[in-house]
Amino acid sequence: MISSPSPSPSPSPSSSRTPKGGSATPPPRNQASKWRSGAVRGVYGRRLLDALRATGGGQPRAVKAAADSALALTARGQTRWSRAILLAGAACSRRRVLVKAGGKVRRRRRPPLPVQARDNAAAAALLKGKGKEKDKVQERLRVLGRLVPGCRKLPAPALLEEAADYVAALQMQVSAMRALTDALAAAQLSSSPADAEAGR
Amino acid sequence: MRHASPPQELPAAGGEIQAALAPATSSSARAGARGGGGGGGGGGSFTALLGLPTSQAIELLLPRTAPPPALALAPAPAPAAAPAPAFPSDPHLVDRAARFSTFAPPSPSSPSPAPPPPPPPAAAANAGKRKADTVDRASKGKAAKKGKTAEEKPAGGDGDDEKPAYVHVRARRGQATDSHSLAERARREKINARMELLKELVPGCSKVSGTALVLDEIINHVQSLQRQVEYLSMRLAAVNPRVDFGGLDSFLTTECGRIAGFNCKNGIDLEQVTWPEMGVHGARQLMQLQQQFWHGDLAHPHQVASQWEKRGDGHPPVFSNSNPSLFGYDLTSSGTQQTPATKLKTEL
Numbered sequence: 001m002i003s004s005p006s007p008s009p010s011p012s013p014s015s016s017r018t019p020k021g022g023s024a025t026p027p028p029r030n031q032a033s034k035w036r037s038g039a040v041r042g043v044y045g046r047r048l049l050d051a052l053r054a055t056g057g058g059q060p061r062a063v064k065a066a067a068d069s070a071l072a073l074t075a076r077g078q079t080r081w082s083r084a085i086l087l088a089g090a091a092c093s094r095r096r097v098l099v100k101a102g103g104k105v106r107r108r109r110r111p112p113l114p115v116q117a118r119d120n121a122a123a124a125a126l127l128k129g130k131g132k133e134k135d136k137v138q139e140r141l142r143v144l145g146r147l148v149p150g151c152r153k154l155p156a157p158a159l160l161e162e163a164a165d166y167v168a169a170l171q172m173q174v175s176a177m178r179a180l181t182d183a184l185a186a187a188q189l190s191s192s193p194a195d196a197e198a199g200r
Numbered sequence: 201m202r203h204a205s206p207p208q209e210l211p212a213a214g215g216e217i218q219a220a221l222a223p224a225t226s227s228s229a230r231a232g233a234r235g236g237g238g239g240g241g242g243g244g245s246f247t248a249l250l251g252l253p254t255s256q257a258i259e260l261l262l263p264r265t266a267p268p269p270a271l272a273l274a275p276a277p278a279p280a281a282a283p284a285p286a287f288p289s290d291p292h293l294v295d296r297a298a299r300f301s302t303f304a305p306p307s308p309s310s311p312s313p314a315p316p317p318p319p320p321p322a323a324a325a326n327a328g329k330r331k332a333d334t335v336d337r338a339s340k341g342k343a344a345k346k347g348k349t350a351e352e353k354p355a356g357g358d359g360d361d362e363k364p365a366y367v368h369v370r371a372r373r374g375q376a377t378d379s380h381s382l383a384e385r386a387r388r389e390k391i392n393a394r395m396e397l398l399k400e401l402v403p404g405c406s407k408v409s410g411t412a413l414v415l416d417e418i419i420n421h422v423q424s425l426q427r428q429v430e431y432l433s434m435r436l437a438a439v440n441p442r443v444d445f446g447g448l449d450s451f452l453t454t455e456c457g458r459i460a461g462f463n464c465k466n467g468i469d470l471e472q473v474t475w476p477e478m479g480v481h482g483a484r485q486l487m488q489l490q491q492q493f494w495h496g497d498l499a500h501p502h503q504v505a506s507q508w509e510k511r512g513d514g515h516p517p518v519f520s521n522s523n524p525s526l527f528g529y530d531l532t533s534s535g536t537q538q539t540p541a542t543k544l545k546t547e548l
Contacts, residue, residue, distance in 0.1 A: 032401055058437035060430070067433055140415035147422045157387070160394035163418065167401050170425040177432040184439045 035168035044074045045176050065089060071173050079165050080158075084150020 034040070051066035069089045075082035141159060145152045148166045151159055399405040399414060402421045408414050 030397065052436065052440060055440070058440045060434040060437045063437045063440070064430055064433035067429065067436075136412045137415065140412060140419060143419055144415065144422070147419065147426070157390050157394055160391065160398055163422070164394065164397045164401055167398070167418070167422060167425070170422065170429065174425055174428045174432065177429065177436065181432055181435045181439060184436070188439060 031165040031168040035165075035172045040074060041172060041176055044070060044172065045180065047073055048176065048180065067173060067177060071169055075165075075169060080151055080154070080162050081149045081166050082169075088149070 047070040048067055051070045052063065055062040055066050068085050072082040072085035072089075077083050077086065141156055144163055145154055145159055148159070148163050151162045154162065395411065395414065398418055402418050405414050405417045408417055
């Protein structure tokens with residue numbers, strides 16, 4: 001399903017000629033197959049279980065954080081969003097301490113935008129749309145960058161690639177968590193009543 | 201129909217053509233083993249030659265006799281020999297014609313399907329006829345490309361095709377070919393490829409056209425997925441405090457086994473790198489706790505547990521403790537089964 005029929009993005013010598021903004025152009029991988037394999041589901045499931053055991057009590061926020069961290073771990077840090085999640089989780093306690101100390105760490109806004117990235121994003125969106133549509137596209141790309149963790153100021157092709165991987169990972173996470181909750185509910189149903197009622 | 205018999209030089213007289221023609225046809229008749237089409241094609245093109253003014257025909261004939269006689273003419277031009285401008289059907293003639301630039305304009309356009317296949321083999325047969333190759337590619341490329349003159353095309357074509365260090369972008373019909381637009385087009389194609397991937401991933405995007413709407417759909421999908429994750433985590437948190445986690449492993453495996461259809465053993469082999477100790481020892485606990493909590497009712501966990509037992513024994517306890525800081529685990533006290541066992545029991 002890896003579709004790059006045109007010869008331009010595929011051959012490796014193309015990296016030497018890439019103009020401004022674009023890094024080497026690897027062919028876009030198919031993330032759906034990577035995240036849909038049964039092995040990955042098993043890996044994530046076990047990690048999720050361990051994370052759940054570690055959470056102290058039923059707090060949805062802790063559970064969600066654990067699930068996201070497990071997902072990012074399963075991604076093996078190859079994608080930007082996974083690294084962002086892991087770093088955010090790891091630095092959370094430290095950041096809390098710092099914020100308590102004096103509000104020193106403010107990660108919400110980064111005033112000094114890297115100019116090059118902004119130009120890249122603008123140029124990329126400019127190419128995509130013709131005429132007045134390009135600002136709509138640009139706006140949506142920005143929104144997408146906010147949704148995907150760690151991809152706020154990313155040029156369009158990298159952002160789209162991260163978004164594809166993130167969507168595939170999220171789908172896997174949702175299905176795994178749903179299966180887990182169903183299994184848990186079933187086990188709970190079977191185990192909580194007394195001996196008389198047979199579960200399942 | 202290339203024959204060794206005709207003389208090297210031909211005086212500009214029609215009689216010579218006849219003389220050349222006679223042995224040509226005879227030799228082509230003799231060489232009928234090559235296919236009646238070849239002989240017929242040979243005769244046909246010669247006949248077409250006769251339709252030309254003599255001087256030009258001689259001109260064309262002259263260098264043709266120079267090359268080695270072992271030029272194999274494809275029988276394909278034979279049927280194309282029927283129409284009026286029949287000599288372009290002769291691919292070799294097309295070479296010469298293009299080289300002399302006399303018939304360059306009409307020749308590539310009219311028999312556009314026929315010459316492209318034959319010229320490469322014919323040109324390749326010409327040892328050292330480099331110019332003919334480039335002109336062939338030029339004439340061939342003229343049908344494909346537009347906006348390039350015949351002079352610059354060989355150089356441009358070579359530049360596009362044969363410089364290994366550059367982006368191999370074929371300029372499409374009707375598009376500019378300067379470096380800026382090429383780069384922009386490459387970038388656009390990159391972005392379009394990623395968009396295609398995303399469209400396939402997100403359900404319901406294929407019928408939407410237009411980048412903005414597709415991006416809308418993608419954003420909605422991501423938001424809905426994130427909301428589902430939050431909802432499911434809330435449900436999990438509600439269910440969590442009352443269930444033992446030792447028994448979950450088999451449930452999860454069953455689910456994964458049913459859904460994904462893979463064996464436990466395979467799963468373990470794949471995740472050897474960051475397999476926490478807890479999981480494997482949890483399997484042992486599973487065996488112990490099963491009778492307590494599940495009343496031995498479920499057939500699946502027994503099977504699964506037996507598999508786990510086998511696997512747990514054969515599996516050396518070599519685990520990298522890369523996770524502990526993340527999940528608040530303390531796996532430093534490893535090696536003994538007692539600690540996880542007590543930990544599990546205290547959790548319960």
